[in-house]
Amino acid sequence: MKSNFLLQSLKDNGHTLTRPRRAICDLLLECGGHLSADQLVEKLQIEYPEIGRMTVYRTLDLLSSLGVLRAVYQGGGAAHYILLEGGHHHHLVCAICHRVIEIDQCLLQDATEQISRQYRFQILGHLLEILGVCEQCQAKTPLN
């Protein structure tokens, strides 16, 4: 069995690992994030029909307050929750088809260290969103 850093964070901070919380954290990790709260509720209904909407929202808020999850506004509609493993997250968003491409590597070590010194800011994590045009959409709309 593989460990779940979301559950681990709850445990480390003295929160109870209840059945609903386990189910929510497992599902989040399984899907790799980028789900809305109600999408999570819907998927949970299949195996855990007893889990209510309120509990899902509360758990997402709790995980967010621990810095391992974050709500991002995707413009219109519900917020999406992304995983902040190691405190950071990076992805590309296509301005045309709105596809999201996850980036696992972090290229910001040097930059964040410099900012930390310059602003005397204790850095816990970061979120980098790069906006542009994906490969497929470049092909469809020739670059003049």
Add this chain to the structure above:
Amino acid sequence: MKSNFLLQSLKDNGHTLTRPRRAICDLLLECGGHLSADQLVEKLQIEYPEIGRMTVYRTLDLLSSLGVLRAVYQGGGAAHYILLEGGHHHHLVCAICHRVIEIDQCLLQDATEQISRQYRFQILGHLLEILGVCEQCQAKTPLN
């Protein structure tokens, strides 16, 4: 008189520079962003009582679609709109006092170029949010 890149963007894309749009773009630039739609409405009421809420939302959406503005979710409550001059924006957010510290310089040139090649992604801009603890809050909560 100083130029307003928000208004310029509207002009460049063939949109009319109406009185409401001028007022909204000027106010956004004057405040440096980080306002919610309804905060804008409230501030506008003073000098332009005729401008309605719907027009503000529409103008913000229009500017967002042009890539010069972006809504960010601050966790609970209304979205805040940030300026994307040059297509990018960077700031620090304190996890304790929720203060936002703007960063004018961009330290991501190399990183974004590498990602552009690696993912064959045409980059239009980016948003970097760094989460951590600000200088003042570090002083209040000694680091053990």
Add this chain to the structure above:
DNA sequence: TCTTTTATTATTACCGGGTATCATTTTTAG
């Protein structure tokens, strides 16, 4: 200019994502 068409606006009503409340259940502490 005057007319026609298009773009923008203000008002209103409405939707839905998220929350406040609270009774019930589950977990922990003693």
Add this chain to the structure above:
DNA sequence: CTAAAAATGATACCCGGTAATAATAAAAGA
């Protein structure tokens, strides 16, 4: 085992954002 604390689920509610429409202003055409 008992009392206190934490977590859950159902319901009703709020408010940020939108859809729809009629009025107004701006642009295009004759």
